[in-house]
Structure formats: structure tokens, C-alpha cells
Amino acid sequence: MVKIMKEFLNIVNNIHDAIQNSVGGLGTGINDKQLHFIVIGIIGMVIFFATQALFKWLSKYSITAISFIYSLTVLTVIVFAIEIEQWLTKRGNMEFGDIVAGMNGFFYLFCVYLAIRFVIFGVKKIITIAKEK
Incomplete structure (x- = not known):
């Protein structure tokens, strides 16, 4: 790093x-x-x-995409700041692997969030179709 x-x-x-x-x-x-x-x-x-x-x-398509980009940007600054702080204070190790691990945690949890949203969307769609019949 x-x-x-x-x-x-x-x-x-x-x-x-x-x-x-x-x-x-x-x-x-x-x-x-x-x-x-x-x-x-x-x-x-x-x-x-x-x-x-x-x-x-x-x-026009999704506020979620904008929120994701903003969150990703802020999070990137935060994880780099944490690693730089560790390097400056010598409390912990400044490692690129820590940055990757932290960002992967965000990506993983965001995918879980999207999966839950898709399931909820699918259930609502099924209910709407069932009500129309």
C-alpha cells in the first residue's frame, strides 16, 4: 500500500x-x-x-443508483483516510487489503439489500396480478 x-x-x-x-x-x-x-x-x-x-x-431511472454512487464515493474516502491515519499514527498497518476487504463488505451488504428489494418487488407484483384476476 x-x-x-x-x-x-x-x-x-x-x-x-x-x-x-x-x-x-x-x-x-x-x-x-x-x-x-x-x-x-x-x-x-x-x-x-x-x-x-x-x-x-x-x-430518470433510479435514485438508488445515485445513492449508491454517493455512498461508494464517501466510503472510499473514509477507508483511505483510515488507512492513512493508521500509517501516520503507527496504530495498525496501512494495507491495501484492508481497503479491499472493507469495500467488499459494502458491496456484499448492498447486494443483500438489492436482493431483499427485488424479493419485495416480486411479491408486490404477484399480489397486484392476483388482485386483477
Whole structure:
């Protein structure tokens, strides 16, 4: 896990340096904080518009899908934060396997939830058909 995080951080740092060097080479006088303000602002808006379009489309079909995506996103941040906290405090081990196990628990329980919903939907459908006869 540490190796994966270090590689990811190396990629982010290389992108950061490339942007900073490009902007600095243009003589704009933009400092690091201003650059973060602009770049993260732009990335956030791109994510917002993509999410807005996706959720608008999904809302025609299922609010459950939107809830699932939101829950998955928040849960991903939480499990990474827990592993980073364990690494920083040295209380526990920072392991990618822990992240996978935790996410698998969510997927498993979500599948159980969906199965229960499908059974309830099926029973309601059978009752509706029986009442019509």
C-alpha cells in the first residue's frame, strides 16, 4: 500500500511541477497557492458538471443508483483516510487489503439489500396480478 501511495504521490508531484514550471515560464507571477486555487477549482467544476450530467440521467431511472454512487464515493474516502491515519499514527498497518476487504463488505451488504428489494418487488407484483384476476 505504501508503494502504491508513493507512486501516486510521485505522479501528482510531477504533474504539479510541470504545471508550475509552465505557468512560471509564462511570467504570470502566479504563486503556488494561487495555482492550487485555479487548478483545483477547475478540476472540481469538471467533476461537478460530469456528476451533474450523470446524476440527472440516472434520476430518470433510479435514485438508488445515485445513492449508491454517493455512498461508494464517501466510503472510499473514509477507508483511505483510515488507512492513512493508521500509517501516520503507527496504530495498525496501512494495507491495501484492508481497503479491499472493507469495500467488499459494502458491496456484499448492498447486494443483500438489492436482493431483499427485488424479493419485495416480486411479491408486490404477484399480489397486484392476483388482485386483477
